[in-house]
Amino acid sequence: MTIEKRITQTLQAAIGKLYNAEVGELQLQKTRKEFEGDYTLVTFPLLKLSKKSPEQTAQELGEYLLSANADGQPVMPELESFNVIKGFLNLKLKPSFWLQRLSSSLADANFGYAAPTGKTVMVEYSSPNTNKPLHLGHIRNNLLGYAVAELLKANGHKVVKANLINDRGIHICKSMLAWQLFGNGETPQSSGKKGDHLVGDYYVRYNKEYQKQVAELEAKGTPKDDAEKQAPILLEVQEMLRKWEAKDTTVVDLWKTMNGWVYAGFDVTYKALGVDFDKVYYESETYLLGKSLVQQGLDKGVFFKKEDGSVWVDLTNDGLDQKLLLRSDGTSVYMTQDLGTAQQRFAEYTLSELVYVVGNEQNYHFQVLKLVLKKLGFEWADSLHHLSYGMVELPEGKMKSREGTVVDADDLIETMVADAREMSQELGKLNGLNEAEAANVSRMVGMGALKYFILKVDPKKTMLFDPKESIDFNGNTGPFIQYTHARIKSVLRKAEEQGLSVNTALKPVQLNAKEVELVKLLEDFPELVRQAGEELSPALVANYTYELVKEYNQFYHDYSILREENTDVKQLRLVLSAQVATVIKRAMGLLGIDVPERM
RNA sequence: GGUCCCGUAGCUCAGCUGGAUAGAGCAACAGAUUUCUAAUCUGUGGGUCACAGGUUCGAAUCCUGUCGGGAUCACCA
Numbered sequence: 001m002t003i004e005k006r007i008t009q010t011l012q013a014a015i016g017k018l019y020n021a022e023v024g025e026l027q028l029q030k031t032r033k034e035f036e037g038d039y040t041l042v043t044f045p046l047l048k049l050s051k052k053s054p055e056q057t058a059q060e061l062g063e064y065l066l067s068a069n070a071d072g073q074p075v076m077p078e079l080e081s082f083n084v085i086k087g088f089l090n091l092k093l094k095p096s097f098w099l100q101r102l103s104s105s106l107a108d109a110n111f112g113y114a115a116p117t118g119k120t121v122m123v124e125y126s127s128p129n130t131n132k133p134l135h136l137g138h139i140r141n142n143l144l145g146y147a148v149a150e151l152l153k154a155n156g157h158k159v160v161k162a163n164l165i166n167d168r169g170i171h172i173c174k175s176m177l178a179w180q181l182f183g184n185g186e187t188p189q190s191s192g193k194k195g196d197h198l199v200g201d202y203y204v205r206y207n208k209e210y211q212k213q214v215a216e217l218e219a220k221g222t223p224k225d226d227a228e229k230q231a232p233i234l235l236e237v238q239e240m241l242r243k244w245e246a247k248d249t250t251v252v253d254l255w256k257t258m259n260g261w262v263y264a265g266f267d268v269t270y271k272a273l274g275v276d277f278d279k280v281y282y283e284s285e286t287y288l289l290g291k292s293l294v295q296q297g298l299d300k301g302v303f304f305k306k307e308d309g310s311v312w313v314d315l316t317n318d319g320l321d322q323k324l325l326l327r328s329d330g331t332s333v334y335m336t337q338d339l340g341t342a343q344q345r346f347a348e349y350t351l352s353e354l355v356y357v358v359g360n361e362q363n364y365h366f367q368v369l370k371l372v373l374k375k376l377g378f379e380w381a382d383s384l385h386h387l388s389y390g391m392v393e394l395p396e397g398k399m400k401s402r403e404g405t406v407v408d409a410d411d412l413i414e415t416m417v418a419d420a421r422e423m424s425q426e427l428g429k430l431n432g433l434n435e436a437e438a439a440n441v442s443r444m445v446g447m448g449a450l451k452y453f454i455l456k457v458d459p460k461k462t463m464l465f466d467p468k469e470s471i472d473f474n475g476n477t478g479p480f481i482q483y484t485h486a487r488i489k490s491v492l493r494k495a496e497e498q499g500l501s502v503n504t505a506l507k508p509v510q511l512n513a514k515e516v517e518l519v520k521l522l523e524d525f526p527e528l529v530r531q532a533g534e535e536l537s538p539a540l541v542a543n544y545t546y547e548l549v550k551e552y553n554q555f556y557h558d559y560s561i562l563r564e565e566n567t568d569v570k571q572l573r574l575v576l577s578a579q580v581a582t583v584i585k586r587a588m589g590l591l592g593i594d595v596p597e598r599m
Numbered sequence: 600g601g602u603c604c605c606g607u608a609g610c611u612c613a614g615c616u617g618g619a620u621a622g623a624g625c626a627a628c629a630g631a632u633u634u635c636u637a638a639u640c641u642g643u644g645g646g647u648c649a650c651a652g653g654u655u656c657g658a659a660u661c662c663u664g665u666c667g668g669g670a671u672c673a674c675c676a
Contacts, residue, residue: 032619042618044656054656087656088619129676166676283676310674319602320672327674334676363603364671390604391669427638457612460604462669464611473638475624476612483638491635543613546623557640599638 002527003101004028007039007091010076014064019049030520036083037090038520044087054087062089095511098519099572103506105522106579112525112586114156120349122160123149125357126275130262131171132200134269134409136392136465137359140454143592144389145357146275147455147538150590152355155533160349163277164341167259168284173240175199176254177233178206188261194268194410195261209233272413274447274592281341289340291332293376294325302375313372323368338369339376346380353383355536360388360460387536390462392454412467413447419471420446420479429599444594445479446471451593452478456542476546478593481584484549486599488581491561495574498562502578507568514555518576521548525583529590538591545587552580 008026015023027042043050043057050057062082065075078097083090105111125145128134134142149159179186179202188195210233217227228234243251270276294311297303303313303325311326325336345351356366366386373381394407421442424430430438453470457463473479492502511519524544532540561577564570588595 027618029618035619040619044618047656086619169676171676308674321601323672324674329674331674333674337676359670360604361670362676365676367603388604423638429636429638453611461612462605466611469611469625472625477624477638479638480624483636487636487639494635539613543623546613550623553639554641556635557637560635562635598636 003523004039004527007076010065011041011061014061014075015046015049018061018064019046021049023049031090035085035088035090037092038516039091039093041089041091042087043089055084058084058087058089062091065091095516096508098511098516099506099508101523102519102576102579106506106575112529112583113154114526114530116158117156118158119156119352120158120160121152121353121355122162122279122345122349122351123152123355123357124162124164125149126270126277127164127166127358128266129166129171130196130199130259131175131203133194133196133265136394136407136409136412139273139409139412139450140389140392140459140463141357141359142270142273142275143451143454144387144459144538146273146592147541147590148355148357148387148536150592151529151533151536151538151541154529154586154590157352160279160351161277162279162281162345164281164283164286166283168244168282168287170237170241171203172255172259173237173244174206175203176251176258177237177240178202178209179258180254181209181233188264194265195263196265196269197408197410198265199258199262206233206237269409269413272410272447274594283337286341286344287337288332289344290336290338291326291340293339293343294332294336297325297372297376300376313368313375315368315371318371320364320368320371323372325372335365335368335372338365339372342369342373342384343378346378346383351380351383353385354380355385355387357387357389360390362386363388385536387459389459392463392465395464395466407465412450415467416450416471417443417446420449423471423473424599441596441599444596445482445599448478448482448588448593448595449473450478451591452481452542455538455591456546458539459537476543478588481545481549481588482593482595483599484552485581485584485588485595486597487556488552488577488584489597492574492578492581494562500571500574502571502574506572506575509566509568509572511572512559514551514558515572515576517551518548518555518580521551522579522583525587532590541587541590545584548580548583548587552577 008028011026011028012023015021015026023046027045029040029042031037031040041058041061043054043061046057046061047054050060052060062084065079065082068074078093079091080094081092083092123145125148126138126142128138145161149161152159179199182205183202186198188198191198193201210231213231213233214224214227217230218224222230240251244255294303297313298305298311303311305311306328308328309330310324310328312322312324314322316322323335324333325339326332342354345354358366363386366384366388370381370384370386373384421430421438424438424442424445430441433441449471454463454465456476470477471479473483495502521544528540528544532538559573561570561573564573585595
């Protein structure tokens, strides 16, 4: 049970006794730092019961909590003192209580992780197109998806990480056609290019050629709109898509080959990002799903058919528009497929939740998806969650693939690691490490900087990614947290050299203020994980970790650990440090960030 | 035009299930060092929480409206 719950119960009982009345919700909160105390009860809502002033009510309640029961036991044994400021009753708990909490969290090997729930949750993320390499926007997606999956695991759920690859359609045909026309048989092996980059280059090449042809047509007097539809290369690519759909072996073989290059390239990027998947779906295999659902909807009368045979759902009563579900030629659209895959997934895995990590440009789509599934009568429609995230902008301007100023994921990763290495070297942090160790630390720090910078921001907000600031090793950054962890580990190693183990039971010692603050923060960790899991919010974890690190740094600065002469106090500080390191490591682990033992 | 999201310090962001004097980091300035790893710590200056109403004992937080920014409303995915 959390401390807050426990105190709330005590308070409810006390209020019941004092005022002879039942109280429901109490407003218990952490005491603000400028006041003395650990928890604060807001008494304003209780005035109706007490029929006294806020100050009197708080005072009365505080005195009662400190007094003894009929059996001689204190009403609230863990309470040391209280003070009243305006209507706020500040409760200060005994240091021995905090010491005891620290001991019990130390004894819990799974501190912060919940017991298995038996529930299975699917997190779909990444979901790239196969015509170009991953970029900055994908990085936010992948990091969010992975972190959310880890959070859900920490909350005791079984998690299926899924990737739905958009491997079909006109976009990949464009790369294929350009490769046929201009490629001279170039392969990743022959050119030394990463497969996804190679295919992406031909996508760019196609667009160049297309622009050129449109310009030529316009020069000959064709109106712009017509020119854009008549460019020969466009007609060719449309023909290619028709052939693909007709399963033309030449086209399908080329499609398989080039997609294979792309997948090999993606794997490298995924590995560098530290993300992975339990299940990969390909749209070429799922795009026909959902048609039977459309028929069901028609039978139930929740969808309707237009004269041309197309099927629609009318959502105007829900404040939305009419939405197409089946084209007039009977083929399905994106929405149809998503209806089908959702149903299939819930059936296949008996999911209790399905989380889609998809950019906010698809907010409308997921709103509709959920509504339509509800109209079809699926109870699990409410278990669909769209984790929507905003665009990542750059200092120079907005990043959008259409505008061509994309930041390539592989380039960015490489730059981050190289910068981390350079800065570590300048500070002499790599001295004494061999090449493999230096490379490993640089990788952890560079990726930590990138991941932390992106994950600490509320997903739904448009964020600004400043490469310079992200690699700034001061402040609320990944490297700062990693560094604190490494420093604690260093102290613990030195302690071990002195023959001090950190596993012995704690002797009763008086905790100082900073130590109590640390224990309090550590105590928040399990509840934080629970909340972050519920809200699908890695940012919550990131900002908590930073708070913990800041608090520890103050403690570290103000008090010595190894030089402390009182062995019991020294032991306490070692154990406390070890626990801080453990929690940092776990919290960062939830964000997919590695923490080095030394740096 | 409809729907959704955002607007907090010069900059990047926390805080939002209503509570005390709105917080960090960066940048600026002033300090601290025989390092337990200073990639640290302390201090100073910096705010009409976009604006206006409303609810409340109490609003950055909830409601309504206005302004500003973004996304979306395809027989694309």
